[in-house]
Amino acid sequence: MATTSLDLAKVRNIGIMAHIDAGKTTTTERILYYTGVSYKIGEVHDGAATMDWMAQEQERGITITSAATTCHWPLDNVDHTINIIDTPGHVDFTVEVERSLRVLDGAVTVFDGVAGVEPQSETVWRQADRYGVPRICFVNKLDRTGAEFHRCVDMIVNRLNAQPLVMQLPIGAEADFQGVVDLVQMKALVWSAETKLGEAYDVVDIPDTHTEAAAEWRGKLLEAVAENDDEMMELYLEGQEPSQEQLMAAIRRVTLASTGAEGTTTVTPVFCGTAFKNKGVQPLLDAVVRYLPSPLDVEAVEGHAVNNSEEVITRKPADEEPLSALAFKIMSDPHLGKLTFVRVYSGRLESGTQVLNSVKGRKERIGKIYRMHANKREEIESVGAGDIIAVMGLKQTTTGETLCDPAKPVILESMEFPAPVIEVA
């Protein structure tokens, strides 16, 4: 059985947020398919078998049935673990939404390329602001009649008061949407007309029709990044072109630093495509790994002492720290029964050990621990800081409660309910 000690720098805990119908489900499904193609646990990669599985999944209409689903994505041949935390479909400030936002480190916001920024897009945006969640945007449905990438970008400015970093330009529109100009690589990524699930794209030179726009938008991108990053500003003032690595590193810094918290502007890289037609999802996955935070990029979690809510205790995201973990969702699995989904903030959580539920003041025995994948679950012996898993056998613990080392108790910050936001249509 695996005792996973993940390299935290290669972990992304993300949510996918959207107005209803924008394509959150389709985008999530495609992410699971593409990551399933590239990685299968304990099995030799077999394209045919994977496609079979995908066909089956599609038939059954199974997408994310789990509060957290783990998948893997190789970026530059390095494997990364992506935990997708299901953010509930409803958009009011319920404790459930709060908890899912609490345990993720970054988010992908999906927009409908026709409708652009919709009322619920605004609501989820404000929720992410409130929790200081760095995010990237995906303008979806560019194959649809009436879709307009730049209108959506303008709405991100005007309705969300954000500063979009346009990372891609669409090539072709509506039924003729072919791919994107990548403004970092300065290459075109194109898909075949009837792209099949899992099909790779071609990286080609930017077509003549798009060279002028590409130069213009590349200029805007460099300027916007420089405006928000000292290192890039120096290069910019010296009239130097950054290398691809320098530019990507700067975009990462800018994205991580910009969380929209306390009324600040969110700087957000914007990507585009059509999840349904299988165009644009792989570059989006690259972007998740490239630009969204790892658990190490996030501030140490804060909690307070059990008998003194004034005494602040911080725990760093490291296996060597005392255990602190938050139960954020309880689900009933048809095969396993009651599962408690837990984010481990510090220390290690081990199957068979006793931990303290510091809110209730009761000991709990950790039963089996599972990592939930789209097509299977994987039993693991223990799990380290920064990770998200499901635990079987917790009897007393309800959502929002802290599990910790009995010798070093802590209660992770309790959630406050903000005033409800009145939606402006």
Ligand code: GDP
């Ligand atoms: P959700 O409510 O945000 O989860 O949206 P869904 O993923 O369920 O998508 C809503 C509808 O839009 C479904 O009928 C999808 O098939 C369709 N859809 C999603 N993405 C695209 C896309 O890229 N292009 C087109 N044409 N339709 C899409």
